[in-house]
Amino acid sequence: xxxxxxxxxxxxxxxxxxxxxxxxxxxxxxxxxxxxxxxxxxxxxxxxxxxxxxxxxxxxxxxxxxxxxxxxxxxxxxxxxxxxxxxxxxxxxxxxxxxxxxxxxxxxxxxxxxxxxxxxxxxxxxxxxxxxxxxxxxxxxxxxxxxxxxxxxxxxxxxxxxxxxxxxxxxxxxxxxxxxxxxxxxxxxxxxxxxxxxxxxxxxxxxxxxxxxxxxxxxxxxxxxxxxxxxxxxxxxxxxxxxxxxxxxxxxxxxxxxxxxxxxxxxxxxxxxxxxxxxxxxxxxxxxxxxxxxxxxxxxxxxxxx
Amino acid sequence: xxxxxxxxxxxxxxxxxxxxxxxxxxxxxxxxxxxxxxxxxxxxxxxxxxxxxxxxxxxxxxxxxxxxxxxxxxxxxxxxxxxxxxxxxxxxxxxxxxxxxxxxxxxxxxxxxxxxxxxxxxxxxxxxxxxxxxxxxxxxxxxxxxxxxxxxxxxxxxxxxxxxxxxxxxxxxxxxxxxxxxxxxxxxxxxxxxxxxxxxxxxxxxxxxxxxxxxxxxxxxxxxxxxxxxxxxxxxxxxxxxxxxxxxxxxxxxxxxxxxxxxxxxxxxxxxxxxxxxxxxxxxxxxxxxxxxxxxxxxxxxxxxx
Numbered sequence: 001x002x003x004x005x006x007x008x009x010x011x012x013x014x015x016x017x018x019x020x021x022x023x024x025x026x027x028x029x030x031x032x033x034x035x036x037x038x039x040x041x042x043x044x045x046x047x048x049x050x051x052x053x054x055x056x057x058x059x060x061x062x063x064x065x066x067x068x069x070x071x072x073x074x075x076x077x078x079x080x081x082x083x084x085x086x087x088x089x090x091x092x093x094x095x096x097x098x099x100x101x102x103x104x105x106x107x108x109x110x111x112x113x114x115x116x117x118x119x120x121x122x123x124x125x126x127x128x129x130x131x132x133x134x135x136x137x138x139x140x141x142x143x144x145x146x147x148x149x150x151x152x153x154x155x156x157x158x159x160x161x162x163x164x165x166x167x168x169x170x171x172x173x174x175x176x177x178x179x180x181x182x183x184x185x186x187x188x189x190x191x192x193x194x195x196x197x198x199x200x201x202x203x204x205x206x207x208x209x210x211x212x213x214x215x216x217x218x219x220x221x222x223x224x225x226x227x228x229x230x231x232x233x234x235x236x237x238x239x240x241x242x243x244x245x246x247x248x249x250x251x252x253x254x255x256x257x258x259x260x261x262x263x264x265x266x267x268x269x270x271x272x273x274x275x276x277x278x279x280x281x282x283x284x285x286x287x288x289x290x291x292x293x294x295x296x297x298x299x300x301x302x303x304x305x306x
Numbered sequence: 307x308x309x310x311x312x313x314x315x316x317x318x319x320x321x322x323x324x325x326x327x328x329x330x331x332x333x334x335x336x337x338x339x340x341x342x343x344x345x346x347x348x349x350x351x352x353x354x355x356x357x358x359x360x361x362x363x364x365x366x367x368x369x370x371x372x373x374x375x376x377x378x379x380x381x382x383x384x385x386x387x388x389x390x391x392x393x394x395x396x397x398x399x400x401x402x403x404x405x406x407x408x409x410x411x412x413x414x415x416x417x418x419x420x421x422x423x424x425x426x427x428x429x430x431x432x433x434x435x436x437x438x439x440x441x442x443x444x445x446x447x448x449x450x451x452x453x454x455x456x457x458x459x460x461x462x463x464x465x466x467x468x469x470x471x472x473x474x475x476x477x478x479x480x481x482x483x484x485x486x487x488x489x490x491x492x493x494x495x496x497x498x499x500x501x502x503x504x505x506x507x508x509x510x511x512x513x514x515x516x517x518x519x520x521x522x523x524x525x526x527x528x529x530x531x532x533x534x535x536x537x538x539x540x541x542x543x544x545x546x547x548x549x550x551x552x553x554x555x556x557x558x559x560x561x562x563x564x565x566x567x568x569x570x571x572x573x574x575x576x577x578x579x580x581x582x583x584x585x586x587x588x589x590x591x592x593x594x595x596x597x598x599x600x601x602x603x604x605x606x607x608x609x610x611x612x
Contacts, residue, residue: 053372055361056392066359072397073404085404086362091378096393098379103387117558118536119543121574132448230424230612233568252568252595255561262558264540264567267592268427287572289558306536 012072049102056095066093115134115291119262120300123285128300135243136255145244148172151190159187160220167209168192171220174248176256182227185251191215196245199238199286204278210271213247221249235264238297239288239296262289335536343570355408356418372399421597425568429591433506436605441503441549445554451550454478455498465493466526473515474498480554482562488533493559495519502551505544505592505602510584518576519553527555541570545594545602568595 044192058066101108122131146155154172161166169191173179177186191209196202202210233252240246247267250256258264260306273280290297300306378394407414428437453459460478468474475497479485485494497515502508508516524535539558547554553573556562564570579586596603606612 034394051373053364054370055364058359058361063359066402067357081407081409081556083406083408085406087402087404089400089402089412091394091396091400094400096372096395098391098393100389100391102389103389116537118534119539119558120536228424230426231422232565233425235567245555252425255566259566259568261538261541261565261567261570261572266567268591268593272590286573287574 024207037224048109049100050104050108051101052099052112054097054099056097062093069093088176089139094099101205110293115293117289117291118297118306119287119289120297120306121285121287124195124283126300126305127286129305130305131239131296133198134299136300140242142242142244143240145190145246146194148190151213158223160216162212163192164212165192167212169209169213169216169247171217171249182225184254184256185225185227185249186254186256187217187249189217189247189249191245191247192276194244197243197246197268198240199236199281201245202274202281204274207271207274210267210274214267214271217247217249227251233259234267235259236267236270237263238265238286239263239290262287321525354410354415355406356374356410356414356476357407358405358418360403360405361402368399375399382574384594391416407526414601421599423597424603424612425593425595426612427591427593427601430589432594432606432609432611436609436611437545437602440602440605446548448548448550451496451548451552453499454496465530466522468518468522469498470518471498473518475515475522475553476518477555479525490560490562491527491531491538491556492560492562493527493555495555497551497553498524500550504546504551505542505576505587507551508576508580508587510580513577513580516573516580520573520577523553524556526607533557539565539570540573541565542573542576543569544571544592545569545596568593 024286025304066087066089069090071090075083076085076086077084091228101112120126144153146185148158148170158170159173160171169189171187171189174186174188177184191213193209196206214234217234218232222228231252233248233250233256235248236246237258248256248258248264277283290300297306344565365569372393372395375396375401377396380392382392382472383390407418426432454464455474463478464476465479466477475495477493478496480492480494483490497519499515502512506572518577520540524538527538528534537558539556541554541556543554543564554562554564554570556565583589596606603612
């Protein structure tokens with residue numbers, strides 16, 4: 001058991017609220033001490049900290065309590081069969097998750113600050129002149145991907161494998177999915193071939209591989225989790241978060257991060273595009289989002305492309 | 307001023323919690339009385355009601371209070387510079403918005419129940435044999451669209467107009483956007499031509515119109531709202547919610563509903579597709595989501611396509 005300590009946060013010299021989404025708020029402050037936390041090693045003067053506050057989701061089993069408890073309620077609107085109240089629930093029915101990073105460096109603060117996102121419209125020439133040299137200059141380690149493919153890690157997590165070295169792949173649950181419920185189902189198919197960095201490298205030569213991923217991936221998920229193919233969003237990211245070809249399988253009812261039109265490409269569309277034109281992805285412009293603080297954004301900016 | 311009444315909700319005979327998203331919970335119950343609401347006309351026995359509960363977003367100005375107030379805090383995790391607490395905030399710093407529909411009919415209940423969503427992969431033949439006859443059989447009224455185009459409504463809301471009858475359009479803020487902040491900026495361009503139902507009707511003939519929407523839409527939004535084109539997600543829906551061609555402009559940082567890859571088509575991609583092949587949208591398969599209770603879903607089901 002961890003000790004239970006009440007953190008009482010004082011006013012900081014500077015507080016910068018950076019709402020990450022409607023229900024999470026993130027900010028940093030000139031830290032002047034975290035009362036009550038000394039015992040667990042958190043105390044300081046004038047040191048920055050990042051505190052992320054999140055309202056936790058409703059728990060279904062607590063809803064009857066929420067409806068029965070007497071609490072302050074302010075009627076806001078009444079019209080025909082509709083009315084709206086603002087309720088002030090008692091502490092035991094409210095919950096906020098607070099994640100504290102302390103002491104926080106400038107890098108931590110930058111990570112949590114909200115940065116502007118811009119869309120890049122990358123032509124094939126932009127890819128060759130800007131994106132590809134950038135990817136090659138970075139030594140992204142993808143040893144963890146090879147560990148999965150070589151059965152050195154996550155072996156027990158494999159849901160399906162087609163072992164063919166050129167048209168095969170491994171299907172594993174994504175780390176974002178805890179597998180406790182199907183609502184946010186998220187799996188990833190990682191191909192055995194190692195030379196396909198992204199969508200930009202795909203040609204008609206890869207159609208058998210892509211069709212295997214689509215067909216066998218759906219079948220394996222239906223068999224293991226009972227979710228039919230029609231309830232799966234199956235797509236690639238461009239830019240991907242690592243440059244070894246992989247395909248995302250998410251529950252269509254789940255707004256998975258990265259499933260927006262500016263980053264996701266449906267595998268079925270990719271297959272149709274390649275079937276019509278083998279060099280589709282070596283000639284067409286592709287849109288993708290970049291945060292203004294990302295190094296690749298600066299490259300596009302320097303080239304006068306943003 | 308509306309009267310302030312504390313609603314105390316009793317246990318229903320049947321409570322069905324249907325989480326709509328992480329922070330909203332919706333359910334219906336056999337209603338046995340809404341104590342405290344009699345005065346405003348809400349009371350009943352055994353009648354259904356729909357109650358939608360939503361945790362409201364953080365208000366930035368209350369965050370310092372939240373950090374200073376003494377409250378119960380449970381330490382969950384501590385590791386190096388990271389630690390996590392669960393806080394139980396006092397009632398005045400918590401808020402739940404409750405929307406009550408009472409009395410609720412079966413139709414209200416169906417509307418708020420979560421329905422399964424399936425993806426349809428519609429071939430051009432499916433469009434001709436299933437979707438198009440269905441659209442034609444429905445008498446969707448789009449008088450409100452014509453009212454905008456004819457300046458009979460929302461005239462003062464127009465942000466930009468190109469009056470050309472064949473290549474022109476009107477740009478208006480979407481009703482989902484209250485224009486109080488740019489974070490969730492949302493505008494819609496409605497074309498003057500009336501015979502284009504959707505993406506499926508587009509050919510190279512429409513390229514001048516589409517290019518006008520893309521170019522002038524960006525310029526008008528930059529001028530009026532100061533948001534550059536690179537921070538706009540510009541797309542069409544398929545299926546659209548009404549069958550008169552319109553284009554969505556949303557802030558790229560805003561997860562606008564309907565911006566997922568299974569429903570949204572970037573206007574820039576549509577233009578490139580048509581420039582390469584005028585009949586692209588009369589031959590290619592398109593994916594779109596349908597709720598299992600929608601009539602069009604039943605048509606696809608009857609045709610053995612789901």
